[in-house]
Amino acid sequence: MIETNDLSKQFNNNFWAVQGVTLNVQPGQILALLGQNGAGKTTTVRMLTALLAPTRGSARVAGFDVTKNPKEIRMNVGVLTEQHGLYLRMSGDEYLDYFGKIYGLDAQARAVRSKYLLDYFGLGEAARRRSGEYSKGMKQKLALARSLMHNPSVLLLDEPTSAMDPESSRLVRDEIARLRSSQRTIIICTHNLAEAEALADHIAIIYRGKILLNGALDELKQRVLGPVEYEARFADAFDTSGLSLPAGAEVASRSETSLKFRIEAPQVVNPGLVRALASMNAPLISFHEVPRKLEQVYLKTMAEAQGLAYAA
Amino acid sequence: MRRNWDAIWMVARREFIDQFRDWRIVAPMVLLMALFPFVADDTTQDSIQFMGRFGGELILERLVPFVILVIGFFPLSFTLVVALESFVGEKERGTIEPILSSPLDDHQIYLGKLLVGITTPLVFSFFSITIYLILITRRDVAFPSPYLLALVLLLTFAHAVLMVSSAIVISVQATTVRAANLLASFVVVPVAFLLQGETALIFWGNESVLWYAIVGVTLLSALIVRLGVSHFRREYLLGREIDTFNLKQMGRVFIGRFVGNAESIRDWYAFELPETLKQLKKPLALVTLLGVAAIVASYLWVVVNVPAFLDISPEITDRIKTLVNENLTDFEDLSTQMPVPVLFYHNARAVVIMLLLGIVSFGTLGVTLFLVNMGLVGGVLGGASLLGVSPWLLFAAGILPHGIFELSAVFLSVSATLKAGALLVTPQQDKSLGELLLVALADWFRVFIGVALPLLAVAAVVEVFVTPQLLKMVVPYF
Incomplete structure (x- = not known):
């Protein structure tokens, strides 16, 4: 010890x-x-x-x-x-x-x-x-x-x-x-x-x-990079503007074929989110946690310590 | 004890193996060790021929022991590199940290290195000497007596311990091998001078005096080993990467210690100086004892031995007394012949020289010089006694009046020198050797400036204006 x-x-x-x-x-x-x-x-x-x-x-x-x-x-x-x-x-x-x-x-x-x-x-x-x-x-x-x-x-x-x-x-x-x-x-x-x-x-x-x-x-x-992000990938271009997000989820970024969410409590929020996407007949091919590396934590912490801007 | 020795031997053994596997170390050592006795043998032969032509047999008798001493010194000087790089070399190669991280004790690591440092040069020295002794059996020159040979070998051993123990202290303190090698001169040159002195003793022919050299060098070596062991700290080896000569920091440490917490000179005299003087009790007792012993021993030696060499008849005694009486009239002009400032400077310089000698020898040489001076006082009193003059009267009138001040200043300064020397060889966990040296110097200067200088000034005035008058008054009673 x-x-x-x-x-x-x-x-x-x-x-x-x-x-x-x-x-x-x-x-x-x-x-x-x-x-x-x-x-x-x-x-x-x-x-x-x-x-x-x-x-x-x-x-x-x-x-x-x-x-x-x-x-x-x-x-x-x-x-x-x-x-x-x-x-x-x-x-x-x-x-x-x-x-x-x-x-x-x-x-x-x-x-x-x-x-x-x-x-x-x-x-x-x-x-x-x-x-x-x-x-x-x-x-x-x-x-x-x-x-x-x-x-x-x-x-x-x-x-x-x-x-x-x-x-x-x-x-x-x-x-x-x-x-x-x-x-x-x-x-x-x-x-x-x-x-x-x-x-x-x-x-x-x-x-x-x-x-x-x-x-x-x-x-x-969690502390340095914020809530966990999840990504939904679509087979084709898909309009997600009409998607109603369950409480505890917010959109982090979006493109024609993917949507990223920032989610505080995945175990509570994710089932509802997947159901919402399915109800819109989204051509979902994957729904997964965005991998976050220690490197990001380290670089962001060091950048903040040195008063520099952190580029993810 | 056994376990302790095993650990020391473990460190040493690895170093031995490491050295003897490196041809770059072994080859030059073997070559020089083997070559030098032949060169020396050749020189011996030439000397025999040369001195034979001029009847220098007496010198020839002493030539072989002298050459043995030089042959012994030669390998010591070039194998010193082993000791010099023992710690700093390992530090540079990055091999020291695993050893320092091990459960070996500090002294085991230190003594293991010391053992290798001493043994390697000695093996080469003694081997070289053996080759030379074998070679000179062919020459028409007196082989040294077993007693003289033993003395010279002992002296070589003492030189090895002195040089290696100093080199290892350097190796611990230095931050690079380059710096350690540069500092090697501070080991080799003084020992070379020492060797010259010992050579003079050998040619003088009074071998027994060599014992003093052996004892002196051994004592100094023991003090250096003690200094090395007490200041060897793992942290010191790892905590410093570069040495910067920071005069400002040095000045801060020195002045901080010298001034202490005093806010005025009065404060300093009232609180700080007495504190330092209190710490001088033991060294002062020792110095007083030694000083009195030196006076008495010298007095007795003169009284017992001098009459055997000199003819001290009543006529001669009277003639000398008359001479003294006549010359004493000059005492009135002493203030012009020897002005007070000159006398003061002379005495202050003597005290500083004692300090300087003391600092490089842990107090011993400073005390030795002091004892020589005390011996002179005893000698003068002994001489007076032989001339029929009362030594007590001479002491009371010619020494005591200014001696009260002068001797007090000298005794206190020498005590402070001795204490500074002792401080250097005492383990201090919170201070580096450099800091300790500054602290020791600051303490010494407290005594020197605060007490010794004023006393020496008073002594100079008394010696010029009062002592001659008193001497004049008592001369008729001589």
């Missing part, structure tokens, strides 16, 4: 890198921390791994206080850093063995765990090669394997799939999803919004050290 309250960090030059961050991530949940470069994501993660002491506020990770129990936190947290941080003259299996030792695993546990992770990430055959000879994606996978070596209950992953090919990215995403199902608490810092959308239960957008938005994805879409 990760709980932070008013977590803030000021550096010596009086610059507030993080200000008033309050988060709550439960076991089995994934939080995606999104933001521009320099927004404060890495500083937040470093405070959660007890690498940086908060200037203000508090944080508990895996049940331990970041200021009082830094060693316990490091024992229970797996960190994938922004840079892979591999020792390039060590082979894959040596590297995992080294970190296994640091985390206090005995020789047998290290051997079993490193073989499992290397095989899982498809690095089994390259295990004895120096990591300097690995491709970018392989390096990233080895770094991820390192963060999992001691089977941590909390994972803090900075750009877990950067530089990976699509197959490897998928593999890593699957592994992260599997870790969630084993009740681990996970924070992902990423610029890959599709990945965040696919994996995260909660999203937090950070800008200049402050959390602008924090919540479940659907809730954020």
Whole structure:
């Protein structure tokens, strides 16, 4: 579990890198921390791994206080850093063995765990090669394997799939999803919004050290983009001017062959709306929710934060 | 304890493996290490021939230990790069964060790096020395005695610890490898000077004095290791990406500490200065103890040892007394020969030099210079005693009147220097090393400006106008 309250960090030059961050991530949940470069994501993660002491506020990770129990936190947290941080003259299996030792695993546990992770990430055959000879994606996978070596209950992953090919990215995403199902608490810092959308239960957008938005994805879409939109598509040009809309529905846009509605409570409004369209003998070929992406939420939030106009 | 050592060794072992897998590190090191003993051997041969022609056998005897010292130093200087980039290099390569995120303790990481930093140069140094020793068995030159050899090897070891511990402190503080390498001169050059001093001791032939060098260098190294461990903070390595030379900020920290909460000079003298002086109780007690011990030891040494070297017959004593009496008349002109401002400047400069030496040596060199001065006082009193002059009378009339002020100023300043040195090697979680240095300097300047300078000014006036008169009065009783 990760709980932070008013977590803030000021550096010596009086610059507030993080200000008033309050988060709550439960076991089995994934939080995606999104933001521009320099927004404060890495500083937040470093405070959660007890690498940086908060200037203000508090944080508990895996049940331990970041200021009082830094060693316990490091024992229970797996960190994938922004840079892979591999020792390039060590082979894959040596590297995992080294970190296994640091985390206090005995020789047998290290051997079993490193073989499992290397095989899982498809690095089994390259295990004895120096990591300097690995491709970018392989390096990233080895770094991820390192963060999992001691089977941590909390994972803090900075750009877990950067530089990976699509197959490897998928593999890593699957592994992260599997870790969630084993009740681990996970924070992902990423610029890959599709990945965040696919994996995260909660999203937090950070800008200049402050959390602008924090919540479940659907809730954020509703909050930022407004009510859900539905689209009716017609086989031919169809005049919808005579359509009487049920209460709770309003037209968002219309064309000759489609009509978009903004609907507050779809479960109540939609049956009546479909019935109204049918009564007009509309040549309806589909009636569906207009997909809204996290990207729209993110871009609109960032545009508003910077005082810019958001172009959907 | 065992677990602690295992963790330190784990960090060190990985570094060893990493180094010895990189041919760009190993090849030049091995090449230089193997080449230099042969060059030195050749030089030894030439020296034997050269000195043989001019009867320089005495120097030849000392040549081999000197060359061993140089051969030992040579690999230390070029393998220093390993220690210099130990932290900052990992930071630049991005490999430091996984280690810092691990449950290893700060001191385990630090000491692991220190162990590698010391061992690698020493292995190369001792290997180089061994090759040279094997080579010189073929030469017609005296092989150093086991005692002298052990001393030189110990000295090489002490140099390695000193250089590496300093280099690792630099590596933690620097933000780039380039900056760390530039700062390397501050390690290599002083040790090169030290080496010259030690060489002089070797050629002087009094080997036992080398022990002082070994103890001194070891003590300084221990203090630097302590400084490094106490100021090693994970946050410091990750919290700074670039170093900016912010004079304004430095000035703010210094002046903030110097002025404190005082709103007027009166306030400052009433509340701030006493607070600083209160903190000097322990160092002042230590400095007083050391100062008195130095005076007494020096006095006794002169009284016991000098008569064996000098002929102090009653005739000579009388002649010296007459000489002193005649010259004492010049004391009336002291104010023109040595005006008060000159004397004041001279004494203030001495106190500042003690600070400067103290700051770069955690107080030790500052205190050493102070002890030398106290030793001189003891020596003068001892000399007086040998001439039949009462040391108490000389002390009361010639030292005490201005010494009350001057010695008080010196004792307080040296205590502040010692405290500044101690502050630097004491862990402070909320301050960087730079801030701590500024705070230590500000505290020292509080004592210097607030107390020492006024006391030195009074001392200079008394020394020029009062002390000579008193001396003149008591001379007939000598």
